[in-house]
Amino acid sequence: MKTPLTQQIIFDLDDTLVYCNKYFDLILDQFADLMTDWFKTFGITSNEIREKQTEIDVAGVHQIGFASSHFPESLVDTYRYFARVTGRQTLPEEEERLMKLGLSVYEQPIEPYPGMVETLNLLRSQGHELHLYTGGDTEIQQRKIEQMRLAEYFEDRIYIRQHKNAEALEEILQSRRFDRSRTWMIGNSLRTDVMPALSVGIKAIYIKIPNEWLYNIVELQHDRDSEMHTVTSLVEVPLVIFNHTHQTQKQKRTLELTP
Numbered sequence: 001m002k003t004p005l006t007q008q009i010i011f012d013l014d015d016t017l018v019y020c021n022k023y024f025d026l027i028l029d030q031f032a033d034l035m036t037d038w039f040k041t042f043g044i045t046s047n048e049i050r051e052k053q054t055e056i057d058v059a060g061v062h063q064i065g066f067a068s069s070h071f072p073e074s075l076v077d078t079y080r081y082f083a084r085v086t087g088r089q090t091l092p093e094e095e096e097r098l099m100k101l102g103l104s105v106y107e108q109p110i111e112p113y114p115g116m117v118e119t120l121n122l123l124r125s126q127g128h129e130l131h132l133y134t135g136g137d138t139e140i141q142q143r144k145i146e147q148m149r150l151a152e153y154f155e156d157r158i159y160i161r162q163h164k165n166a167e168a169l170e171e172i173l174q175s176r177r178f179d180r181s182r183t184w185m186i187g188n189s190l191r192t193d194v195m196p197a198l199s200v201g202i203k204a205i206y207i208k209i210p211n212e213w214l215y216n217i218v219e220l221q222h223d224r225d226s227e228m229h230t231v232t233s234l235v236e237v238p239l240v241i242f243n244h245t246h247q248t249q250k251q252k253r254t255l256e257l258t259p
Contacts, residue, residue, distance in 0.1 A: 005245045006127050008178055010197075011154075012187030013134035016207055016234065017116050018144060023108040024071070027101060028053065031075050034101075035082065038094065042086045053078040066136040066162060072102020106140050110147045115235035120153045122238050131157040133172060133185075135164035135192065164192035166199045173200060182245075186237055198226040203244075205237055206230045 014020035031053070032046040057074040075098040083090045124130060132154040134141050141160045145151060151158065157176075161168045173180065183202040187193025188209050197204040208230055229240045 006129065006182070007241055007245060008129045008131065008183040009123060009241070010131040010133050010172075010183065010185045010202075012185075012189065012193050013132060013141065013144065013150075014136075015113075015188045015209055016186060016193075017113055017120075017132075017150070018148060019111045019113065021209075023105050026108075027105045030101060031078075031098065034098070035079065038079075039082055039086060039088060042082075042088065044082060044086070049078065049082070052081055056081070066164070068103075068106060068137040068140055071105060072099045075099070075102045110144050112148060113234050115233065116148075119234050119237060120150075123241070124153060126238070126242075128241070129157070130154055131159070131172075133159045133161070133164070133169070135161055137162075164189075164196070166196040169196045170200050173202070178202075184241065194228060198228060201226075203227040204229070205240055207234060207237075208232055 011017055028050060032049045035049045036044065036046055053074055056077045057071065060070045060074060076095050079095065079098055080090060082088070120130065130153050132145070132150060134145075138160045145154075145158065159172050159175075161172075169185070173183070180201045185193055185197030185202055185204045186207065187204075188207045190206065194204045194206045204227070206228060209232075227244075229244075231237060231240060
């Protein structure tokens with residue numbers, strides 16, 4: 001039953017509810033080890049390899065979104081780049097090995113962030129309406145959702161998109177009855193979670209995590225009317241929402257009593 005305190009809360013998935021970046025970092029460490037071995041006579045460092053892969057990776061996401069094929073292709077493209085600048089021959093078997101390495105990131109076990117179950121249980125018990133909004137290939141993201149049994153909390157309120165931007169979020173908000181004055185976006189990305197939320201007129205809670213992916217780091221620009229909170233863990237989210245809703249109710253009662 002909805003009350004004035006009931007909120008509509010949209011959660012990001014990767015690195016908000018479940019771990020993601022650390023698996024990519026694991027694969028990138030293995031990639032850098034392979035590359036420094038293959039190109040050891042040219043003195044290329046791991047940092048140079050990681051920087052070039054990040055450059056190629058971010059540029060590709062801007063163009064095609066969160067397609068699963070993009071990450072392994074960025075490893076191959078990085079390999080081809082260093083082959084060109086050094087004059088080293090590329091080998092089909094090496095490219096195939098890099099594709100398999102890149103794709104293996106999607107085979108890693110799914111691990112929830114600390115407090116995921118407790119946070120979702122608490123918010124649901126308080127009567128809030130929970131939504132899940134994630135970017136990537138439907139099959140891969142759906143597998144994560146099933147393994148974590150997240151449909152128990154989100155039911156049919158699950159949205160998987162190739163791109164995560166203001167246009168995609170606006171389409172979701174218009175697809176069902178959202179009251180923007182009591183709708184929140186919860187996520188770890190300034191680029192794909194916070195900025196789109198503020199631009200479409202809903203509140204945002206930014207979960208700041210260490211070692212953030214470069215693509216997610218942007219200079220935040222928003223007007224004074226938008227509302228954003230920053231926390232460092234998922235378990236802080238319910239208290240932010242509780243304090244906001246009760247403060248809002250208190251202000252409303254004060255206005256009603258003012259002659």
